[in-house]
Amino acid sequence: MSNHSQFDVHVVSPSYWKVTFENAPMNLIDLDTIEQIADLVTRIEQDPDLNVVVFQSANPDFFMAHLDLLLDNKRAAAMPAGPSGLPLVSDNLLRLSKVPAVTISAINGRVRGAGSEFVLSTDIRFAGPGAVLGQPEIGIGAVPGGNPMGRLAELVGRGRAMEIILGGDDFPAQLAAEYGYVNRVLPEGELDDFVDTFARRIAGFEKPAVSGAKEFVDAATTIPASDYAASLDAFRRTASRPESADRVRSLFARGFQQPQGIELDLGRHIAEKA
Amino acid sequence: MSNHSQFDVHVVSPSYWKVTFENAPMNLIDLDTIEQIADLVTRIEQDPDLNVVVFQSANPDFFMAHLDLLLDNKRAAAMPAGPSGLPLVSDNLLRLSKVPAVTISAINGRVRGAGSEFVLSTDIRFAGPGAVLGQPEIGIGAVPGGNPMGRLAELVGRGRAMEIILGGDDFPAQLAAEYGYVNRVLPEGELDDFVDTFARRIAGFEKPAVSGAKEFVDAATTIPASDYAASLDAFRRTASRPESADRVRSLFARGFQQPQGIELDLGRHIAEKA
């Protein structure tokens, strides 16, 4: 395990943290990321004064690319379960959605797959005009593992959730906002200030009101732990088929997990067999 | 029963069917339609290779007009229940929503009442700019029978579902897209290519991933069979009142179920007692 922290936590004030993700060169989500998210969620859970956390990316092209498909399966299998009893990768999503602070994703660049599942587990998504979201798992022959099916069904309705999940295509910010995948898209150059102003607003409120009100919205939209477990099982089952391995191999042959090339336009390339 | 097939199934490839509905002169839904939908759903359920089915209409003015109100009640009463135990007309909607392939309605022209309930039971709705959707049942004094109340509440939220169901008016494509009644509206002349490209994309993915991922979105948005039963009961109860018969009679006197005239603008005419 690397000791390098991928998450820079800037304590703007006791009630407001700004967390910047960087995992060069393209913000893949690897096993370190998963362990560090778990620790970060625990810190957020336990902080008595924290009202609001903004997540942003140090990489203008990638907010969070997607799961690193070259990860060490032995180390992954050995990772202990999270506090909910779910595997850590699922536990992160479930716990993140319930932290007693408001979490905001300020999205620039691409955020796909497990990255999309991460932002769907934050409370609010604001996007820059060039942001791109998507769940490309279907293109590697897999059911998404972090239950974006449940989150998107609630956010954008059955029809659009089907389109996003089954099409596996890229959703540019404007369309994502029309569908409700993100709250709204800000004009060029305005995202950071808008999010900072919004976060300072919440930072100035009082924790009992903030965490109390959030709890009610969460309760109305909560997803049972069993759905996360079922989604991860389905991912593992479908992604371990030989046909899925072939698709992944073909993607790597074409430049998968390289910061330039097909990752810039993955929605298109995921649907092409080489 | 006519042996004429109202549904032309074009097998574009083993994983992609394009189904064209035609029931001249105006694509009413009659008892043949209902029986043929049942058979078609069974075929879709059982096909091992099918990933995606596109539904379109051969009639540019009517995707599916609505239930034929001149249908043979004796034959209707004698129709056996569907596999779920529900009457066939309800069973079709329930089973269609759960087929292990992605279903897409490519909507041109008008689709109202039982036709709207049909497209609401497909997974994804794309519309041409001249498409018109609506649930005019309230105008014949009836509660809609195919439970669009449940589907629309999930898709567009309580407020807009109330407006659509209680107002009984026509919803042009653009407004339908703003509300979420359809996924999106395509510019003039682009619907067919857009849908075909999207369907070929899904056709190229793998069935275990497609049907597996769909199942999760369906589970998050499913409607219990008992709701379909209750909706059909409410339709029968309300539509069999003498006041409802009067309204239907008045509509026929004004040109109901004729391809020209009030059917072009039914949302307006349904609210006028002649």
Add this chain to the structure above:
Amino acid sequence: MSNHSQFDVHVVSPSYWKVTFENAPMNLIDLDTIEQIADLVTRIEQDPDLNVVVFQSANPDFFMAHLDLLLDNKRAAAMPAGPSGLPLVSDNLLRLSKVPAVTISAINGRVRGAGSEFVLSTDIRFAGPGAVLGQPEIGIGAVPGGNPMGRLAELVGRGRAMEIILGGDDFPAQLAAEYGYVNRVLPEGELDDFVDTFARRIAGFEKPAVSGAKEFVDAATTIPASDYAASLDAFRRTASRPESADRVRSLFARGFQQPQGIELDLGRHIAEKA
């Protein structure tokens, strides 16, 4: 208790009432309002011919300002529970959402807090271009008491509900329509005619169909009485903290509950500690 009626009920026809709210000078919701809403809801529940009720405001600047924070706590504590067993203020919202007539809010001016909760409990919200909606409770250190968390989560999805409730800001009509907080915004000068035409349409339909169809949409989006109880408890617990009292005091020092000044722009001022 004042005998002055704050709700003018204009019986346009036996099936259509237009109710105009006026509680000068700025349409605060006080204890009289709450008692009069209870009576009005009972009248609506019991009327055998009523299909549709339109709510509007006599005050162009305020549809309903918000709860009067200077109300008589002793009298409030002595108010009997409503028919559901919930305190009257919650009972009103629950019962209003279930009346067997369609209820429409025709919103001009500001509607915040308990006023927003009122319109969220009507079936349909149409807004003029200058309308402003919001839930500013977080700014007085309180969890909203009328469970807008549940209603908004259903209407606009988790992400936007979080933004509205946790940000506590004003939502102008256009943004409210994009989010689904209101059904749609009408152009300047067109709201009244649009709503009247829509209401006359429903008034001309038949009560068994209207109330029957509404019941299905309501059933699909209903909120349990226990959620209203929990929300009111959370409001009382959070609003009775000394920090909350300080915030309210500061707001009064700056012109709170005066029809001019900070109430025109409360979303901004609520986030500023004086």
